[in-house]
Amino acid sequence: MATRLTESAEYAHLWSTPYLRAVFDQRLQTWLDILVALAAAQAELGLIPQAAAGQIAEHARAEHLDLEFVAAETRRTSHSTLGLIRGLQRLLPEPAREYVYYGATVQDLTDTWFGLVMRDVGRLIQDDLIRTHGSLLRLAAEHRDTVMSGRTHGQPGAPITFGFKVATWADEVGRHIVRLSEGGERWSVGQLAGAVGVLGFFEPHGAELRKLFCARLGLRDPLVSWTTARDRVAEFGTVLSMVAATLARIGNEVYELQRPEIAELYERTAKATVGSITMPHKRNPEISEHLDTLARLARAAASVLVEGMVGGHERDGRAWKAEWAALPDVALAAGTAASLATGLVDGLVVDSDRMGENLRRTGWASERVLAGLSRQLGKHRAQNVLHEALREDADLVSGLASRGVADPADLARWTARPELATAAAMVDEVVARGTPEARR
Structure with missing residues (x-):
């Protein structure tokens, strides 16, 4: 049974996807693949024997590891990866064992x-x-x-x-x-990086080794x-x-x-x-x-x-x-x-x-009325008039008309329908740009 509720059979679908799980579930094999790439790059530069790199590649399979042994060695040594190193060494013939994890941290x-x-x-x-x-x-x-x-x-x-x-x-x-x-x-x-980042173990081949190592994994060389x-x-x-x-x-x-x-x-x-x-x-x-x-x-x-x-x-x-x-x-x-x-x-x-x-049930037109009145009365005076009308009158249009602050024809035009040409233009702009990938 899973330790975490989010990893249980009942609920895991809410917290991950099959593709995401594959990335993390394959962690141990990916670690081994990294060690294989490192050995291959080292062999290419003559730092370890080609035969050793080939044997590491042949035997570095997660399903062949004794995970109980790996876990026990990790606990016994208090080292994060020494259990994995020794577990992989047990799968290899003697000459190749010395070149597992060679110079790495x-x-x-x-x-x-x-x-x-x-x-x-x-x-x-x-x-x-x-x-x-x-x-x-x-x-x-x-x-x-x-x-x-x-x-x-x-x-x-x-x-x-x-x-x-x-x-x-x-x-x-x-x-x-x-x-x-x-x-x-x-x-x-x-x-x-090696022990303190300067790749001293691999001197003078450190930078070249790192470049080859990263390339084998489809990763970029960080350069430092x-x-x-x-x-x-x-x-x-x-x-x-x-x-x-x-x-x-x-x-x-x-x-x-x-x-x-x-x-x-x-x-x-x-x-x-x-x-x-x-x-x-x-x-x-x-x-x-x-x-x-x-x-x-x-x-x-x-x-x-x-x-x-x-x-x-x-x-x-x-x-x-x-x-x-x-x-x-x-x-x-x-x-x-x-x-x-x-x-x-x-x-x-x-x-x-x-x-x-829902829109029709609200005072949706107040902004447009405010804009129209602002052009006639000034913005702040218009705002005061509107607040007064909204407090005292059941109907905004009749309230403003009775106060004589706006022509009834203007009020009818301002409240007839929403004017959203700019909103539509912004939608058109976003749609026209399309997806970033298409633009690239």
Whole structure:
């Protein structure tokens, strides 16, 4: 049985996806692959025998390791990877055993794994965001002229269009796609630093070895060791927490607008979905709500990664061992959110009639009336007149007309219908720009 509820058979689907789990479930084999790449690069430079590198590649299979022995040796030696080293040595013929993990450190292994995780998780999330972004653009175009209440402080304000609201979502998601693309060039790097970062063990071949090692793994060469320079990890976590926050903003809008007293948006639900086992009439916005939950966890984990930027000297286990817990957490939370958001947006049910009905029940025209009166009376005098009329008169138009502050024909024109040409133009601009990937 899983230690954490979020990893249990019943609930794991809410906290991860099969693709994300594969990245982390393959951690041990990925570590072995890193050691194979290191040995191959060392053999290419003549630092270890070619035969030894070939034998390491042949035997470095996670399924062949005695994990009980590896765990026992890790506990017995109090060293993070000595159990793995000795477990792999047991699989190798004698000459090759001395060349396992040759000149490398724990951070060389785990930071390089981080580079692979950040590369692969970043791509998975970017792919989901690209799909969501395309759906948002289509939704914005479809509802370019669907009028609804714009709300501030939770209260109905002036008119907007639903297409405008969606366009703000799309624009923000598009910026995250760019952030992931640009950031991936910084954080998809390997680590080969040695004891204190200067690769003294491999002198004078250190820089060349690191370049070959990173290339074999499909990672960039960092050019300088980054054992205590944790900005890449912090940036990755921060960008992912921002992605999750944006998706939570979208989710919260659906959550609020699905309330029956508003009833403008709905999550699509399957026939088998049960909203409540005690209140059968309920239709809960489960996905929207969960996006907010995931964003909270992502922000919390990202803050730990930012803390790691403050490290001591050339290596500091306090920082990067905390990352071992926090990096998977932020990756799983943000990655799951990105996956769930694709289905939420694709299945969103929009009640355009209810949007219009809700707008008509509010004093939607007050901003336009204020603008018209401001041109005639001055802005602040017009505002005072409007506040007085709204306090004292049941009907704004008749109240203003009775005060003689505006021509009835002007009042009729100002309150006839919302004028949202600028909102529509902004929707058109966002849609015309298309996806960041298409622009690139």
